[in-house]
Amino acid sequence: MNLFQNDRCLYCHTFIVPTVSWGSLISKETEDPLCPACKEKLEKIVGETCRICSRPFHLLDEQYRDGDLCNDCTRWEEDLEWQGYLEKNHSLYLYNEFLKELIASYKFRGDYVLAKVFVEYFKKKIATIIPDLLVPIPLSDERLYERGFNQAAAVLTLAGYSAAEILTRIHSEKQSKKSREERIHLTQVFQLVSNSELTGKRILLIDDIYTTGSTLRHAAKLLKGAGAESIQALTIAR
Structure with missing residues (x-):
């Protein structure tokens, strides 16, 4: 030193x-x-949270809570088309104004080195989950060309893990431009790479932000249909 x-x-x-x-x-x-x-501007998610999406209950009006679930997750779980696909999302920080700017610099302005901010947390969390495969949410070829790198895969790489890039993404309009209803009712946006053996595998999806949970559930549904045993997710922000 x-x-x-x-x-x-x-x-x-x-x-x-x-x-x-x-x-x-x-x-x-x-x-x-x-x-x-x-560092002080990053707000860690602490206290009691939704069992599935990690939404902090202390920031949620009681009327939007159903026992150990938030209303959003209750709606997902009551929908037979989506029920049970995503076991749990683990998020580190609240998506406040500081983190919004930090992720924008990382994700849209090509500041790759900012992935280091999240590496130690990812290592600790992955060690407690012990998945069989770490699967970053993919970008379409067009988005990958625009940004230069996949922000989810970059954190894994800097943390010393191998990313199982078994999903590909169909190009579509940016998720940030879609309403909540449009995100939820999207047709399947992912495809599985051929010859991916997933039977009985415990998979951890990696992404930057959990918003409605639509992206993660689309990926989880495809992977479960291919034989995966369980699907969890690890995201930077909630």
């Missing part, structure tokens, strides 16, 4: 002064990708 070298925050680019302690003299500490000011 170089005690006299300041690292810069990956988002605001201010210098991060390393904390010097006896522990840091003995072993190298984990690199901190964000300065304290930026």
Whole structure:
């Protein structure tokens, strides 16, 4: 560890002064990708949440809660077309204004290095889930060309995991431009890569943002139909 070298925050680019302690003299500490000011702006999801989508109940009016589910997940689970496909979504942070800007820089402005902000969390969470396959939600060829990289796969790569890229995506209008109803009633937007053996596999889908859950459920439905045992998801923001 170089005690006299300041690292810069990956988002605001201010210098991060390393904390010097006896522990840091003995072993190298984990690199901190964000300065304290930026880190404080990230709102971790804490407390009681919806059993399926991780929506925090303390931010939800009681009338929109059904026991251990939010109303949105209740509607999904009452619909026989979608019931039971997505077991659980794990999200790290609330999608506040700071994270919205950070993800925009990462996702739309090509700032690949920002994937480092989420690497340590992904490692810890994946270690508790222990999936058989890590499947990033794919981009269409057109979107991949526009952005230069798949933001979901990039975090896995920097975390040292192999991405099972067994899904391909049909090009369509951006999800952010669609209403909630339009997202929910989309026809299947994914295709399975041929010769993918999924029988009995526990799959963890990787994506950046959980909004309505439509994208993840479309992928989960396809994978379950191909023989997967269970489908969970890991997302940066909720």
